[in-house]
Every structure is written in C-alpha cells, then in structure tokens.
Amino acid sequence: MSRRVVVIGAGIGGLSASIALAARGYRVTVLEKQARPGGKMAEVRANGFRWDTGPSVITMRHVYEQLFALAGRRLEDYVQLVPLQPLTRYFWPDGVVLDAVSDQDAMAENIRVAFGPGEAERYRRFMRYVARLHEVVGPPFLYRRKPALRDLLSLPLADVLRLDALRTMHQAISSFFKTPHLRQLFGRFATYNGSSPYRAPATLNVIAHVEMAQGAWYPRGGVYQLALAFERLARELGVELCYQTPVAEIELHHRRVCGVRAEGGVRLPADAVVCNADYTLAQESLLPERRPAPKLEPSCSGFVLLIGARGDWAQLAHHNIFFTDDYPREFADIFERCVAPTNPTLYVCITSKTDPSHAPPGCENWFVLVNAPYLSPAFDWSRQAEPYTSHVLEQLRMWLERIAPFGQRLEVIHLDRWTPADLQARYGGYRGAIYGFSSNTRLAAFSRPNNRDPRMRGLYFAGGSVHPGGGVPLVTLSGMAAAQCVAEDWPV
Ligand SMILES: Cc1cc2nc3c(=O)[nH]c(=O)nc-3n(C[C@H](O)[C@H](O)[C@H](O)COP(=O)(O)OP(=O)(O)OC[C@H]3O[C@@H](n4cnc5c(N)ncnc54)[C@H](O)[C@@H]3O)c2cc1C
Known part of the structure; x- marks a missing residue:
C-alpha cells in the first residue's frame, strides 16, 4: 500500500x-x-461581467x-496560454505612453522613439545584465531546495558578485537608465513579489528577465x-x-x-x-x-476595485499601468508609514480585451489593483475603505480624462471593492499580505x-x-x- x-x-x-x-x-x-x-487565484461573476480577482499576470510558463x-x-x-503583446501599456503623468513588448528589438525601438537612442542602447545592456542574473539566481534561489548562507560560499566568487545583492534594485537600475520613466518601469517588478524597489536587493532584477525576455501569458x-x-x-x-x-x-x-x-x-x-x-x-x-x-516583514497587500465599465476604451490594453509621479513616496507610504498610498500607481487589467465574453456587449471588465500596506494599526480600513474607494476612482477618472479623446468618461455600471482586510478574510494571508513575506x-x-x-x-x-x-x-x-x-x- x-x-x-x-x-x-x-x-x-x-x-x-x-x-x-x-x-x-x-x-x-x-x-x-x-x-x-x-x-x-479566484474569479467573480456579476451583472454579465467576469473578473479574475487575484493573479492577472502569468509568467514562467516553463x-x-x-x-x-x-x-x-x-x-x-x-x-491555452496566450502570449500577450503588448505585455503592458505604461502611462506617465507627463503624457509619455510606452508599450512594453517581449521582442527585444521591438522594445528597443519603442524606447528609442520615446526616450532616444541612448536609452534604447542602455535597455539592451540592462537586458543582458538581467539574463546573466537569471543564470546565477535561477539554480540556487528558484529551481532548487531552499539555499543556506553556506551555499553561497560554494559558488564561484564571480557568481556571488553577479548576484548583485549589495545594491538595491533601484540603485542597479539607475546605473543603467537615465530617464526616471525607465527606472520606474523596471523598478515596478519588485511588486511582483510584494516588495519595494528602494529596499529589495538588485538580485530581484531577475524578474525583469522573466517577464520582458521570457514573456507573460494569459490563460484563455x-x-x-x-x-x-x-x-x-x-x-x-x-x-x-x-x-x-x-x-x-x-x-x-x-x-x-x-x-x-x-x-x-x-x-x-x-x-x-x-x-x-x-x-x-x-x-x-x-x-x-x-x-x-x-x-x-509581510509582503504588501492590495486594494482591489472590480469595475464594470460601459464603453470601449481603445486607448487601453489588456494590462495597463498608470504611474504615480512620486514612486519613492508610494513605497514609503506602503512599507514605512504603512498607510494606503495617497498618490498611487494604478494597475488596470481588462481581460475582455482578449476574451470579449467577460463583459456584456459594449462594456469592459476592469480589475483595478493598488499596492497597499499589510494590515497594521497605522491604517484603519473599516473607516478608510469608503473614502479611499472614492479617492482611487477620482484618480482613475483624472487619468482617463488625460488619455481619452472627445471627452469619453468612465461610466461605472458595477463596482465591488476589496480592501486588505477583505483579502485577509477571504484568503487568510497573514496581515493581508498577498505574496507571503517581502x-x-x-x-x-x-x-x-x-x-x-x-x-x-x-x-x-x-x-x-x-x-x-x-x-x-x-x-x-x-x-x-x-x-x-x-x-x-x-x-x-
Ligand atoms: C489581488 C492579487 C493579485 C495578485 N497578482 C498576481 C499576479 O499578477 N501574478 C502572480 O504570479 N501572482 C499574483 N498574486 C499572488 C498569487 O495569487 C499568490 O502568490 C498565489 O496564488 C498563492 O498561492 P498559495 O498556494 O501560496 O496560497 P493560497 O492561494 O492562499 O491558497 C491557500 C489555500 O489554503 C486553504 N486553507 C487555508 N487554511 C486552511 C485550513 N485550515 N484548512 C483547509 N484549507 C485551508 C485556503 O482556503 C486556500 O485555498 C496576486 C494575489 C492577489 C491576492
């Protein structure tokens, strides 16, 4: 037996x-x-809409x-895992819009058009750096049993240095890129495991390789x-x-x-x-x-809005990021002050762009995610949930006014909200963290x-x-x- x-x-x-x-x-x-x-990994259906309510970006198909x-x-x-192109559409407050794609020549061209040939060349160098990082980080930290500190001693010194653990992600990224836009774009990958680019070791830049070189997938x-x-x-x-x-x-x-x-x-x-x-x-x-x-330290949590939106928002892709103009402040809010960010980066995922049946005709299903602190006495969601929902909706409307032609407005026909406290109640993550520990x-x-x-x-x-x-x-x-x-x- x-x-x-x-x-x-x-x-x-x-x-x-x-x-x-x-x-x-x-x-x-x-x-x-x-x-x-x-x-x-869950889904919700209501009023003819369907949303994924947890993960939305699937990487590492292998x-x-x-x-x-x-x-x-x-x-x-x-x-069926569908490769997404663009991977993500990025919007900045100064009007710059950039489609991130996994074809490196096409991405370099997008960067050249937006920021000039110097940044395009630096992007190519950065991608070589993160590919090397993946070679040294993958085996000891991802694909094998948990490493012990002594395992580091068994690595060749050159590989230990290539782990780049002494700099933060942001420091390493800034040594490549001159524009704040690309520093922010590549720093964002820290949030893929609920961390801050200003504190996480540069080793985590490996996540850029995982998405930007290997690709991101959407299960049909x-x-x-x-x-x-x-x-x-x-x-x-x-x-x-x-x-x-x-x-x-x-x-x-x-x-x-x-x-x-x-x-x-x-x-x-x-x-x-x-x-x-x-x-x-x-x-x-x-x-x-x-x-x-x-x-x-727990990882960050999330504040989620499930929006049923009327209209066809042609300016938006499947994955969209609306960046804050003060990224350090956003992460200080989340990890130092432990409060919901005042000026948050907004992530909007619209699966009906790829699967139209996820929304009624003429509508879209928007999953909006704001990175939020793990639960602590510093922020009382039972009092703040309502005003914060209005705040995030207002921020979203401001963004849409900037990018929408002919005065197209957000018309919300369904709205659901999940705070970190709700996420904790639903999923049981310690202090509402959604990625375990930071x-x-x-x-x-x-x-x-x-x-x-x-x-x-x-x-x-x-x-x-x-x-x-x-x-x-x-x-x-x-x-x-x-x-x-x-x-x-x-x-x-
Ligand atoms: C809003 C949000 C967005 C995210 N975005 C992404 C993303 O884009 N990409 C990505 O890769 N990841 C993302 N994640 C993270 C990803 O969802 C998680 O890392 C992953 O799904 C966690 O899986 P798990 O098996 O560790 O735990 P869980 O999914 O928490 O599963 C644990 C299971 O154990 C059950 N359980 C707990 N206690 C008991 C008990 N006593 N008895 C019986 N059953 C019990 C629970 O009910 C649950 O089903 C996101 C998460 C959230 C919440």
Whole structure:
C-alpha cells in the first residue's frame, strides 16, 4: 500500500504539491476549506461581467510545463496560454505612453522613439545584465531546495558578485537608465513579489528577465482556468479533493506528524502532511504546539476595485499601468508609514480585451489593483475603505480624462471593492499580505521558511509564504519542492 499524504489547502501551492506527489505514486488527499480550488487565484461573476480577482499576470510558463511533464502530460492539453503583446501599456503623468513588448528589438525601438537612442542602447545592456542574473539566481534561489548562507560560499566568487545583492534594485537600475520613466518601469517588478524597489536587493532584477525576455501569458477564458487545469490534472492522477473541509489541527505522535483533524472532529491519518495554508497562521493555529510568528516583514497587500465599465476604451490594453509621479513616496507610504498610498500607481487589467465574453456587449471588465500596506494599526480600513474607494476612482477618472479623446468618461455600471482586510478574510494571508513575506532585505531568500519543517518530522510547507516565495510560478515551484522533500524522507 503506497504512502498517504494529506495536503491542507487547494491553492496553487497545494495543487502543485498534490500533482507532484501523485505523479510519484503517493496516495494524496487534499482538504480545502473553501468550496473551490485556487485559493487567491479566484474569479467573480456579476451583472454579465467576469473578473479574475487575484493573479492577472502569468509568467514562467516553463514551470507549469515542468509540473505537467512530471505527470506525463502536456500543459497545452489542459489550458491555452496566450502570449500577450503588448505585455503592458505604461502611462506617465507627463503624457509619455510606452508599450512594453517581449521582442527585444521591438522594445528597443519603442524606447528609442520615446526616450532616444541612448536609452534604447542602455535597455539592451540592462537586458543582458538581467539574463546573466537569471543564470546565477535561477539554480540556487528558484529551481532548487531552499539555499543556506553556506551555499553561497560554494559558488564561484564571480557568481556571488553577479548576484548583485549589495545594491538595491533601484540603485542597479539607475546605473543603467537615465530617464526616471525607465527606472520606474523596471523598478515596478519588485511588486511582483510584494516588495519595494528602494529596499529589495538588485538580485530581484531577475524578474525583469522573466517577464520582458521570457514573456507573460494569459490563460484563455481567464487566469482561473489555470487553477482548474491543475485541479483536473490532480483528479486524473487520483488525488482526492475534499472541499468545504477546514483543517483544525495537524496531529502529532512523538514529534512526528501522524495526520490531521478536520473541523467537526474527523481524523485523517497520514505519513506526511503538506501545509498550503499561510505559514504564520499555520504556526499560530494549526500546530499542537503553537509557535510565535516568524519575525519577517509581510509582503504588501492590495486594494482591489472590480469595475464594470460601459464603453470601449481603445486607448487601453489588456494590462495597463498608470504611474504615480512620486514612486519613492508610494513605497514609503506602503512599507514605512504603512498607510494606503495617497498618490498611487494604478494597475488596470481588462481581460475582455482578449476574451470579449467577460463583459456584456459594449462594456469592459476592469480589475483595478493598488499596492497597499499589510494590515497594521497605522491604517484603519473599516473607516478608510469608503473614502479611499472614492479617492482611487477620482484618480482613475483624472487619468482617463488625460488619455481619452472627445471627452469619453468612465461610466461605472458595477463596482465591488476589496480592501486588505477583505483579502485577509477571504484568503487568510497573514496581515493581508498577498505574496507571503517581502524580499525587502538582502537575506530574505535565506530567512524565508523552508519547505521541510525543521522540528516536526513529516511536516512540509508549500505556498507563497515559504521557499522560493510568492507569485504563481514560485508557488508552483514551492509545491514541487515540498513534494521532493516528502519523496526524499518517505520514499513510496
Ligand atoms: C489581488 C492579487 C493579485 C495578485 N497578482 C498576481 C499576479 O499578477 N501574478 C502572480 O504570479 N501572482 C499574483 N498574486 C499572488 C498569487 O495569487 C499568490 O502568490 C498565489 O496564488 C498563492 O498561492 P498559495 O498556494 O501560496 O496560497 P493560497 O492561494 O492562499 O491558497 C491557500 C489555500 O489554503 C486553504 N486553507 C487555508 N487554511 C486552511 C485550513 N485550515 N484548512 C483547509 N484549507 C485551508 C485556503 O482556503 C486556500 O485555498 C496576486 C494575489 C492577489 C491576492
């Protein structure tokens, strides 16, 4: 009889772990408290509109291909990933508009037209720098088990220096580009794991390579289709998925995990447990010996508006960024003052540009995301939610007035709002963080919790709050890493 593994949570990390385990021959049961898979990868439908409410930018296609290949399947047989061009349309307050594309010649040309030949040449140099960064960062920090500081010592000195961990992202980017626009554009990639370009080490510039060289993808039908593809593959491999089954406790016998107890009292024995619930909350509430929260800074959270907009906004692409004119202030608001930014950068994703059925005829589905601080006493969302919604809508209207010809106005026919407090209530992320812990220190990659619990045998973690970190591709890798640890400790 093969070994049984219980996975707590059917988020992308939990599903990835279940697929990788079932593909190796384990008997896997997933207990998920919600009535659906996907965790933060979710969708909402209302008034003829449909929105993805979590991730909207999917990068690192090869990671999902690798997961499906583990099970002898092809990703494209489960979900169609559409390459997006432009990747993102960027708007600045001074009227500059730039389409970011993954073809480097075309991107250099777009930059030349907007900022001149010098910046275009510097862009090419920057892209060579981030490609080299990917070569040295990928193996030790992303594609393998969690690195220890001593692993750094085993790297050739030249590679250690190429990690570029002593500068911040912003410092490194500024050493390439002269225009504030491009410094801001490339600095924005820090937010892909909930961090600040003014504090995160330059090593994170690798994210620019991941999106700008490798590309970004949109799962046809909506990002949620990716979660459904993971779920379908898991079922085909024999994974048992139990929804609306919250786990109350991970059970121990002589410091060794022996199963879980669901709310309501049902017990499920297991040789190993993979926990996809948020790491800190699991420490505080699921383990029989409660442990204090790790002293790590949470990632940023988000303030979300789901807008049903009347009209066809031809000036907008699938992904759009309206940049603030004071980026340092925005990140100081988020990470130092811990308040919602007064003058925020607005991200607007419109999947109906690619999938017209996501909005009624003559309308568009706008998902608006503002980076927001993790929850703290410094900002009371119960009092601020309403005025902040009006503020963000006003900022959006100001932007649209600038770019819309012939006085086209935003007409909102559906509006929904999710604050960081709502995100925490829905998804259970510690302090409303949406990417686990921030990467705002040089040692973040080393201090992030491991996929294998160091103290309890048989306990593993998968998800954004553990190695290698937040965001859909890394969370998928974390599930595969957790499965690898189980396979090493408890061979089938
Ligand atoms: C607004 C927003 C925008 C984002 N944008 C992007 C983006 O563009 N690109 C990108 O790559 N990433 C993005 N992310 C981040 C990405 O969504 C996450 O990193 C990833 O989905 C997290 O997956 P996970 O498996 O770690 O956790 P989760 O998705 O949180 O899944 C954990 C699961 O565990 C379940 N669970 C928890 N406790 C229990 C329990 N006791 N018993 C049973 N089940 C339990 C939960 O219900 C949940 O289903 C975004 C996130 C948000 C919220």
